[in-house]
Amino acid sequence: MNVEIPDKLYFKIGEVSKLAGVPPHVLRYWESEFSAIRPKRANSKQRLYRRADVELILKLKELLHERRYTIAGARKFLTDEGGPPDDNHEDGQVEPAAPSPGREGLPATLGRIKKELRDLQRLLNGKGP
Numbered sequence: 001m002n003v004e005i006p007d008k009l010y011f012k013i014g015e016v017s018k019l020a021g022v023p024p025h026v027l028r029y030w031e032s033e034f035s036a037i038r039p040k041r042a043n044s045k046q047r048l049y050r051r052a053d054v055e056l057i058l059k060l061k062e063l064l065h066e067r068r069y070t071i072a073g074a075r076k077f078l079t080d081e082g083g084p085p086d087d088n089h090e091d092g093q094v095e096p097a098a099p100s101p102g103r104e105g106l107p108a109t110l111g112r113i114k115k116e117l118r119d120l121q122r123l124l125n126g127k128g129p
Contacts, residue, residue, distance in 0.1 A: 003058055010040070010048040019054060020061050030060055033071050036078070 003019055017024045031037045036056055039047040049057070056078075063074040 005051060005054055011054055013047045016049050016054055016057060020057050022061060
């Protein structure tokens with residue numbers, strides 16, 4: 001997707017909407033899902049997107065609409081793509097990610113949460129800890 005971005009400092013939501021080919025409500029939703037998209041606000045509360053925001057929005061559109069990523073998948077892709085440089089070793093090898101905890105720790109976590117909720121319930125009912 002090659003979109004010519006005009007040489008401007010700031011873009012209004014309507015302009016970004018036309019550039020990306022998505023409705024403004026989609027841009028507002030993406031703002032809520034991706035912390036990297038943070039348009040400034042004018043005194044009139046109008047969203048003003050920077051060029052970097054527009055480039056990220058175009059990348060998001062490619063990931064979500066063309067490559068069919070989910071929101072979580074696009075978030076992970078962008079995090080991995082822009083990850084810290086110390087992930088790579090001197091020889092260029094990438095260190096494998098640590099294994100996820102999986103479901104083994106889930107019952108223990110749920111049990112701890114259940115206990116904390118019961119303690120909170122007792123405290124609110126005035127029965128003490």
